[in-house]
Amino acid sequence: MRIVVVGDALLDVDVDGSAERLSPDAPVPVVDLRSRSVRAGGAGLVATMLRRDGIDVSLVSSIAADDHGAELVGALDGVRVVTAGSGDPTPVKTRVRASGHAIARLDEACGPPGELVVDGAxxxxxxxxxxxxxxxxxxxxAAHPAIRAVVARRAGTIPVVWDPHPRGAVPVAGVTIVTPNRGxxxxxxxxxxxxxxxxAAAGERLLEDWRVERVAVTLGEGGAVLSAPGRLPLVATARAVDSADPCGAGDRLAATLALELAAGASAEDALRAAVARASAFLATGGVAGLELPDNAAAIGGEAAEALAVARATRERGGTVVATGGCFDLLHAGHARTLAAARxxxxxxxxxxxxxxxxxxxxGRERPLIRQEDRVDLLLALECVDAVLVFDEDTPEEAIARIEPDLWVKGGDYVAADLPETRVLAERGGRVVTVPYIPARSTSALAEALARVG
Known part of the structure; x- marks a missing residue:
């Protein structure tokens, strides 16, 4: 699979430090800088996300041959960058954070651009x-005539996702889905x-104005509303997320939509997957989670999110709790155990x-519910923050990667009998139990369902 991202690339810079005193010159904090990190922003962030998803991705953009442009290209490692250069300096957005809190943003070269150059390559x-x-x-x-012409031509044959901007161009007719946010x-x-x-009303209006196939209006924690000609609006609900930094959620949604549509998913299923992925992205720290190594997803499809949740919790000084199991036919005993663990x-x-x-x-007859659906059911529980799928018979490798402070089992287990106990002990964690809920089991439920027929 190969996906092309086209649009405006920026350089995002984060500077972090501590602020423990005010300046004598003015009532503003003095920030003692500790670190500076850079990443690709704008269209570059979308390309970065797709590259981390394992996709062969190209970025078509206007990038200047200046120092900041070199940093931007360097941050796009693994992405094929196709550009004819730019006569404008590279736009830079620098966020200043003190003790984890954003206190200022500095914009450089972010004014109106000059004429863009687009070449045959x-x-x-x-x-x-x-x-x-x-x-x-x-x-x-997105406003360049040559870019618009080629996108319009390809829109008749492949999925095209258009993420608009208030100061940008209207989408070309015929694109698969446009993703404006509420504003x-x-x-x-x-x-x-x-x-x-x-x-829904805005989406229907924009369908007429833009003559596109679908419009998905994103509502943050309210999910997204998909409008299509002759169809009732579809609401894709979002998981509740406590995130102080929504940066990049729209990019994550657009990237996932393109990936899912290219893989053959329907627009409705693609939007549900994209909303879920955007929620998970925010739950795991947003753009900060992009600092995880690429091989963090080796344990399972949700592993990168799970590892980022654990990392973000530890950075806040919190306690990381984990548990494990098959969770086939989720029942009240599972729900109570998970709530107690949380x-x-x-x-x-x-x-x-x-x-x-x-x-x-x-045995061969199990599971009764496939793992993708079991993941969805678990994530639908408010007490579950992340799910990590593992292929081994026991979860020691997963535990070694997460390094939880507590590993929780039902009260019917004896800690000394669990293979997890040794792994936890080596890393300073502990295995604990919560009260066992009797007369609740997947096997009993399966037998009852078999009797019903």
Whole structure:
């Protein structure tokens, strides 16, 4: 699979330090800097996310041959960057944080851009792509006539996801799905967007104005509302997330939409997956989670999110709690055990046996519910912060990666009999039990269902 991202790339810089005194010159904090990190922003962030998803990705953008441009290209390691250069300096957005809290943002070269240069190599990059993401950040790439012409032509044959910008261009006709957020939808549709009914009305208006196949208005923690001609609006609900930094959530949603559509998913299923992935992205620290190594996902599909949840919790000084099991036919005993486990700390990560692992442990007839659905059911519980799928018969390797402070089992287990006990002890953690809920079991439920027929 190859995806082309086209749009405006920026350089995002984070400077972190501590602020323990005020300046004698003015009532402002003095920040003692400890670190400076850079990453690709704008369309570059979308490309970075897709590259970390294991996708062959190209970025078509205007990037200057200056020092900041070199930093930007360096941050795009693994992404094929196709550019004709730029006569403008590279836009830079620097966020200053003290003790983990943002206190200022400094913008450089973020004013109106000059005329963009688009050459044949940039246009040729779209040929053979399986999907396109247009990441418009209002700096002209999405408005360039040659770019618009090639995107319009390819929109008839492959999925095209268009992420608009208030100062950007309107989408070209025929694209697969456009993803304005609440404010963008309100501005483009000329009406307020306060909830699902307003989002649906705005989406229907934009379908007519833009002549695109679908519009998905994103509502933050309210999820997204998908409008399509002749169809009732679809609401894709979002998981409640406590995040102080929503930066990058829209990029994560657009990237996932393109990936899912290119893989053959329906627009409805792609949007559900994209909303879930954006929620997980925020739950694991947002753009800060991108600092995890690429091989963090080696344990299972949700592993990167689980590891980032554990890391963010530890950085806040919190207690990481984990538990494990098959969770086939989720029942009241499971729910009570998970809720009790979550009450012992500041996050709960569930290590879930994969389908192949369950078959080895329980027999060929199990699991009754496939792992993707078991993951969804667990994440639907408010007490579960992340799920990590593992293929081994026991979760020692998963535990070694998460390094929880507490590993929780039901009261019917004896800690000394558990293989997890040794792994936890080596890392300073402890195995604890919570009260066992009798007469609740997956096997009993399965037998009852078999009798019913």
């Amino acid at each position: 940039m246009l040729a990059e779209f040929e053979g792509a399986d999907a396109i993401v247009v990441a418009d950040y209002g700096r002209g790439m 963008e939808a309100a501005a483009f549709a000329g009406r307020s967007v306060d909830g699902v009914p307003d989002a 009450s012992l700390g500041d996050c709960l990560i569930v290590c879930l046996n994969s389908d192949s692992s369950v078959r080895r442990l329980k």
